[in-house]
Amino acid sequence: MAVTLRDVARAADVSIATASRALAGSSLTNHATQRHVIQVAAALGYRTNTFARALKTKRSRLIGLTVHNLENASFQVLASVVQTRMQALGYQVILSISADNPEQERDIFKTLVDHSVDGLIAVPNGANGANGAQLLAMEHADIPVICAVRRVEGATLESVLAGDLDGAYAGTKHLLDLGHRRIGLIVGMSDTTSGKERLAGYKRAMQEAGLPIDPALIQAGRYAPETGVVAANALLSMPTPPSALFVANHESSLGVLRVVSERGLLIPDDLSLLFYEDSPWFEWQRPAISVVDSGAAEMANLAVDRLVQRLSGVANSGREYRVGSRLIQRASCRAFESH
Amino acid sequence: MAVTLRDVARAADVSIATASRALAGSSLTNHATQRHVIQVAAALGYRTNTFARALKTKRSRLIGLTVHNLENASFQVLASVVQTRMQALGYQVILSISADNPEQERDIFKTLVDHSVDGLIAVPNGANGANGAQLLAMEHADIPVICAVRRVEGATLESVLAGDLDGAYAGTKHLLDLGHRRIGLIVGMSDTTSGKERLAGYKRAMQEAGLPIDPALIQAGRYAPETGVVAANALLSMPTPPSALFVANHESSLGVLRVVSERGLLIPDDLSLLFYEDSPWFEWQRPAISVVDSGAAEMANLAVDRLVQRLSGVANSGREYRVGSRLIQRASCRAFESH
DNA sequence: CTGTTAGCGCTTTCAC
DNA sequence: GTGAAAGCGCTAACAG
Numbered sequence: 001m002a003v004t005l006r007d008v009a010r011a012a013d014v015s016i017a018t019a020s021r022a023l024a025g026s027s028l029t030n031h032a033t034q035r036h037v038i039q040v041a042a043a044l045g046y047r048t049n050t051f052a053r054a055l056k057t058k059r060s061r062l063i064g065l066t067v068h069n070l071e072n073a074s075f076q077v078l079a080s081v082v083q084t085r086m087q088a089l090g091y092q093v094i095l096s097i098s099a100d101n102p103e104q105e106r107d108i109f110k111t112l113v114d115h116s117v118d119g120l121i122a123v124p125n126g127a128n129g130a131n132g133a134q135l136l137a138m139e140h141a142d143i144p145v146i147c148a149v150r151r152v153e154g155a156t157l158e159s160v161l162a163g164d165l166d167g168a169y170a171g172t173k174h175l176l177d178l179g180h181r182r183i184g185l186i187v188g189m190s191d192t193t194s195g196k197e198r199l200a201g202y203k204r205a206m207q208e209a210g211l212p213i214d215p216a217l218i219q220a221g222r223y224a225p226e227t228g229v230v231a232a233n234a235l236l237s238m239p240t241p242p243s244a245l246f247v248a249n250h251e252s253s254l255g256v257l258r259v260v261s262e263r264g265l266l267i268p269d270d271l272s273l274l275f276y277e278d279s280p281w282f283e284w285q286r287p288a289i290s291v292v293d294s295g296a297a298e299m300a301n302l303a304v305d306r307l308v309q310r311l312s313g314v315a316n317s318g319r320e321y322r323v324g325s326r327l328i329q330r331a332s333c334r335a336f337e338s339h
Numbered sequence: 340m341a342v343t344l345r346d347v348a349r350a351a352d353v354s355i356a357t358a359s360r361a362l363a364g365s366s367l368t369n370h371a372t373q374r375h376v377i378q379v380a381a382a383l384g385y386r387t388n389t390f391a392r393a394l395k396t397k398r399s400r401l402i403g404l405t406v407h408n409l410e411n412a413s414f415q416v417l418a419s420v421v422q423t424r425m426q427a428l429g430y431q432v433i434l435s436i437s438a439d440n441p442e443q444e445r446d447i448f449k450t451l452v453d454h455s456v457d458g459l460i461a462v463p464n465g466a467n468g469a470n471g472a473q474l475l476a477m478e479h480a481d482i483p484v485i486c487a488v489r490r491v492e493g494a495t496l497e498s499v500l501a502g503d504l505d506g507a508y509a510g511t512k513h514l515l516d517l518g519h520r521r522i523g524l525i526v527g528m529s530d531t532t533s534g535k536e537r538l539a540g541y542k543r544a545m546q547e548a549g550l551p552i553d554p555a556l557i558q559a560g561r562y563a564p565e566t567g568v569v570a571a572n573a574l575l576s577m578p579t580p581p582s583a584l585f586v587a588n589h590e591s592s593l594g595v596l597r598v599v600s601e602r603g604l605l606i607p608d609d610l611s612l613l614f615y616e617d618s619p620w621f622e623w624q625r626p627a628i629s630v631v632d633s634g635a636a637e638m639a640n641l642a643v644d645r646l647v648q649r650l651s652g653v654a655n656s657g658r659e660y661r662v663g664s665r666l667i668q669r670a671s672c673r674a675f676e677s678h
Numbered sequence: 679c680t681g682t683t684a685g686c687g688c689t690t691t692c693a694c
Numbered sequence: 695g696t697g698a699a700a701g702c703g704c705t706a707a708c709a710g
Contacts, residue, residue, distance in 0.1 A: 015697045052687035055390040070415040095434040257623035281620040284596035354681045391703035
């Protein structure tokens with residue numbers, strides 16, 4: 001059996017209450033007593049029982065983190081940053097993978113509540129904030145919730161998002177500036193924040209350039225490699241295929257790379273390629289792939305900042321924070337010359 | 340305040356104990372009563388308080404998972420598999436990132452014990468099992484520990500490892516069979532299981548081929564991209580540089596790719612490249628990179644299998660399990676012809 | 679089969 | 695400043 005507070009109290013010849021206060025660093029304790037208790041506790045190897053404490057205080061020092069997967073570089077970064085920073089603050093993080101599946105997400109949220117997490121950083125599932133009500137209920141129960149990367153429509157939850165509209169606009173404009181006119185877009189479904197906004201950014205850039213929006217050039221699909229395969233094949237099989245592909249659906253990048261390779265296309269000579277959300281691998285592809293970086297590390301840190309604030313009692317601002325996107329030019333896009 | 344067992348008992352007009360039994364599905368309960376209680380509980384939206392339960396039963400339904408980072412594809416796979424499978428079994432996983440830092444790892448283990456994890460899957464830090472004693476202490480306290488990917492020297496902990504010696508042997512032999520004689524090896528430090536074993540595999544293959552071991556051809560370093568940069572530069576700057584590079588240090592692959600790109604080397608014409616531990620990106624590099632795959636998914640699943648067994652009361656076998664490595668030939672290695 | 683009872687280890691009034 | 699005592703919500707003997 002582990003050593004309990006009672007053991008410490010006995011050994012230090014004080015009451016349990018005093019021992020508790022001393023260890024908690026309560027100001028209403030005699031300094032000498034406190035030192036003594038702390039010493040005895042250390043000598044005995046006392047460690048407070050987190051369950052007994054949680055049962056009493058209703059704080060678990062646990063926080064939840066849900067991401068869709070760990071293949072996406074943005075989610076890897078989010079998980080790393082959240083884990084590392086929260087641990088440094090004395091919190092442990094319960095990781096959950098929602099697989100972008102609303103039902104699974106619902107169960108996860110429930111379980112997280114069961115484990116009385118003190119807070120939650122979630123990349124919510126798309127589809128009109130299917131489980132937004134649960135999140136709101138958590139907020140109501142005084143459990144701060146920070147949405148990252150995606151938001152829940154219509155819910156006043158603090159959200160840390162990427163500047164997707166601007167990012168997609170900048171990316172499209174870059175391609176336009178290089179002389180491309182037929183620009184294929186591979187994007188997420190429009191029931192996700194990022195899908196919708198990136199599409200809007202693309203459209204805005206095209207329209208500002210006085211170009212028509214050709215629906216056949218726009219391929220929306222799930223965030224998955226397969227989407228890239230299907231979409232790239234569709235795009236590249238057109239009678240007049242696009243001269244540039246803007247892959248604003250990170251998970252599908254892999255699929256696009258595969259199609260490009262299978263078709264023996266030379267980048268950037270046969271096709272200009274622009275990806276979205278940077279990954280270490282993009283830089284060392286041959287050629288290095290240009291990308292609209294959405295600032296995963298910045299988002300992660302901001303999300304943690306917000307959570308920490310909330311944890312310390314600051315009220316939910318219901319506000320939305322945006323981390324600016326940045327175009328990183330590498331070697332996969334070149335000027336387009338018509339034949 | 341949340342609804343408690345007492346509320347359910349009252350509403351169902353039974354005692355707290357009966358309610359508890361009914362919900363636990365104890366066989367010693369009247370079927371009708373049980374149904375009734377379950378119904379009432381559901382209607383009230385009752386959820387058992389995990390802390391109260393844990394305080395009483397000393398099981399938290401929490402398991403710990405420690406990995407060095409989330410950049411390494413093997414660790415991503417491990418984290419995904421462990422999280423997903425354990426959650427399906429009603430366990431939550433506390434993720435911790437040890438950054439390959441023994442001191443941090445020590446704190447992590449302590450915290451995990453404080454949170455009374457029911458079990459632990461750990462990728463332990465190298466250096467002679469610095470924190471092996473802690474792990475052993477956990478085992479002693481009846482908390483099953485499964486080491487994955489790396490092991491702790493001299494401790495009787497169940498370990499699920501890759502067949503590193505065989506893998507490195509097979510990889511080296513492949514290069515040898517292609518006619519390469521000067522094969523550069525970039526590997527982990529010899530204070531890690533994988534570093535040591537992969538080096539041994541390389542040496543064995545070389546010796547079997549009747550080739551001398553040239554120490555200058557062997558670069559050992561931390562598992563980090565920088566290692567790849569330094570090592571590749573050292574190797575490729577030799578008076579007679581190797582005709583093939585066997586990068587048996589996954590994290591350094593990125594660095595090697597960078598050096599290759601900077602030097603304008605053509606793969607596989609100027610240099611054959613063989614990597615270790617497959618990543619989705621390797622397949623879609625141009626050219627696709629051949630790899631010795633160490634079976635991350637299989638290791639992860641086996642580790643979970645072992646943990647689940649242990650959780651169900653099976654004793655620590657102290658045994659070591661190995662998942663066979665597999666050579667995946669793609670397009671980055673070609674036959675060597677001397678000029 | 680069901681109810682009563684005694685804690686699990688801790689925090690926190692409330693007296694002194 | 696310190697101690698006594700009352701639970702937090704649950705499970706598990708132990709009776710009945």
